[in-house]
Amino acid sequence: MIKKLLDRIFKPKHAKSSHNQVAYASTPQNQPRRPTLRSKLDTKKPSHENADYINHGALSIAHKTHKIDRNLLSNAALKTTEGLHKAGFEAYIVGGAVRDLLLNRTPKDFDVATDATPEEVNRIFRRSRLIGKRFRLVHVLFGDETIEVSTFRGSHLEAEGDSKVTDSGRIIRDNVFGSIADDAVRRDFTANALYYNPASQEVLDFHHGYADIKAGVLRMIGKPETRYAEDPVRMLRAVRLSAKLGLKIEPNTQAPIAKMADLLQDVPPSRLFDEMLKLFLSGHAMESVTALREQHLHHGLLPMLDVVLEQPMGERFVMLALQNTDDRILSGKSANPSFLFATLLWHEMLTAWNGYKTEGHHAIPALHMAMTEVIATQAEKLAIHNRYTATMKEIWGLQPRFEQRAGKRPFGLLTHPRYRAGYDFLLLRCESGELPTELGEWWTAFADADGEARAAMLQADTAPKKRRKRNRKKVVALDDNSADAA
Ligand code: ATP
Numbered sequence: 001m002i003k004k005l006l007d008r009i010f011k012p013k014h015a016k017s018s019h020n021q022v023a024y025a026s027t028p029q030n031q032p033r034r035p036t037l038r039s040k041l042d043t044k045k046p047s048h049e050n051a052d053y054i055n056h057g058a059l060s061i062a063h064k065t066h067k068i069d070r071n072l073l074s075n076a077a078l079k080t081t082e083g084l085h086k087a088g089f090e091a092y093i094v095g096g097a098v099r100d101l102l103l104n105r106t107p108k109d110f111d112v113a114t115d116a117t118p119e120e121v122n123r124i125f126r127r128s129r130l131i132g133k134r135f136r137l138v139h140v141l142f143g144d145e146t147i148e149v150s151t152f153r154g155s156h157l158e159a160e161g162d163s164k165v166t167d168s169g170r171i172i173r174d175n176v177f178g179s180i181a182d183d184a185v186r187r188d189f190t191a192n193a194l195y196y197n198p199a200s201q202e203v204l205d206f207h208h209g210y211a212d213i214k215a216g217v218l219r220m221i222g223k224p225e226t227r228y229a230e231d232p233v234r235m236l237r238a239v240r241l242s243a244k245l246g247l248k249i250e251p252n253t254q255a256p257i258a259k260m261a262d263l264l265q266d267v268p269p270s271r272l273f274d275e276m277l278k279l280f281l282s283g284h285a286m287e288s289v290t291a292l293r294e295q296h297l298h299h300g301l302l303p304m305l306d307v308v309l310e311q312p313m314g315e316r317f318v319m320l321a322l323q324n325t326d327d328r329i330l331s332g333k334s335a336n337p338s339f340l341f342a343t344l345l346w347h348e349m350l351t352a353w354n355g356y357k358t359e360g361h362h363a364i365p366a367l368h369m370a371m372t373e374v375i376a377t378q379a380e381k382l383a384i385h386n387r388y389t390a391t392m393k394e395i396w397g398l399q400p401r402f403e404q405r406a407g408k409r410p411f412g413l414l415t416h417p418r419y420r421a422g423y424d425f426l427l428l429r430c431e432s433g434e435l436p437t438e439l440g441e442w443w444t445a446f447a448d449a450d451g452e453a454r455a456a457m458l459q460a461d462t463a464p465k466k467r468r469k470r471n472r473k474k475v476v477a478l479d480d481n482s483a484d485a486a
């Protein structure tokens with residue numbers, strides 16, 4: 001009888017996918033006190049208070065329970081799942097979008113998971129392209145929206161496909177396809193392993209993610225130590241998602257972070273950069289950085305960020321910059337990553353700049369030497385894209401020019417394309433106590449003033465006049481002319 005029941009529940013409905021039949025019972029090793037699906041089935045009790053029935057080995061949560069507002073879904077995501085369904089495939093909205101919808105937040109992007117292979121997805125959507133090496137994915141384009149479509153991933157342990165794991169357990173390539181249940185078990189947190197089918201409006205929940213979200217808990221699927229070893233970036237994701245979503249990191253998920261933090265050293269700098277960018281632009285950068293410090297995860301992320309944060313002036317400057325970015329993002333404004341990284345590395349810059357000046361270099365060449373040094377050191381850990389470093393250097397390079405308030409120079413600075421960023425940066429320097437407040441106020445007033453008032457604000461020009469180079473040849477020529485004229 002029990003066997004019959006189990007067969008009925010776990011037998012895949014769709015012949016196309018071979019479902020992992022132990023989705024629940026085998027995975028949440030860190031959740032010993034939570035009933036597994038199998039033990040619940042054994043007792044023949046209703047499987048879950050939120051579940052209406054079992055589908056694909058997961059709890060199926062109906063619309064009447066989860067109440068996801070379909071109007072919050074992006075059209076592009078709907079068209080993608082519809083296109084895949086029409087072609088006979090399974091397709092779900094998955095990951096952060098479902099989690100955010102259940103938390104009554106508007107998702108910032110939508111990901112779709114399907115049993116179609118990347119090539120099949122690519123053939124179904126005219127405007128789509130295959131991307132990725134570590135994970136092969138398809139980007140489906142609708143207007144300016146891109147939907148990321150991934151094929152259900154299988155376990156890298158049963159590697160028949162294209163998969164690679166390092167000696168430390170880190171997964172560096174992962175292109176083994178599997179069932180939806182396999183796919184769910186490979187996701188990081190229970191809250192991120194929910195599959196929403198917009199057609200039936202049901203949410204498939206393989207790891208009690210729904211209950212965890214409702215309880216405000218961020219819990220790793222599987223054994224946290226193993227999952228962090230597979231991908232150390234998950235430690236940063238735990239901190240970032242908990243700060244952003246106000247979810248509490250579950251104790252077993254939290255515990256190994258302190259001793260495993262060093263594994264972040266092995267993560268490629270470009271991947272760290274992408275993750276840090278998400279963290280800093282989440283609208284909760286202040287809380288995230290504070291949490292990173294508490295968990296000693298900030299070491300080596302931004303070299304010397306730990307040292308900077310330990311100096312009162314440096315800490316004040318970085319915290320002001322993060323607060324400023326959070327305020328902008330939460331009020332719907334854009335935040336420029338170059339500006340942010342320029343602030344995070346500024347005190348590092350000041351130290352290097354002063355060093356070169358002490359060695360006897362002139363201020364401006366010393367500034368340029370410092371910029372090159374700081375960016376190069378930085379690149380070893382966290383590769384900031386070139387397009388950002390160019391702007392960072394411009395913002396830094398403008399700073400000495402704000403201290404020149406005589407002659408024509410302030411007028412020239414006002415018309416510089418990066419004036420606004422340079423000025424905002426200056427204000428932060430004043431606010432943090434590095435420069436007198438009066439300097440920032442002067443620039444605010446100068447930019448607002450009209451022509452005459454501006455002229456009246458200028459300070460006496462005490463800078464040594466530049467000596468014009470005499471052009472020997474021309475002088476001779478002039479002399480010749482004048483001789484002719486004479
Ligand atoms: P955000 O709201 O910042 O986009 P997210 O959880 O959606 O958060 P994404 O990077 O967009 O983050 O990832 C989409 C989904 O892919 C996640 O929800 C999770 O299911 C899965 N995922 C992402 N990164 C990992 C990882 N390092 N390990 C396991 N699963 C991951």
Ligand code: MG
Nearest residue numbers: 095096097109
């Ligand atoms: Mg996302």
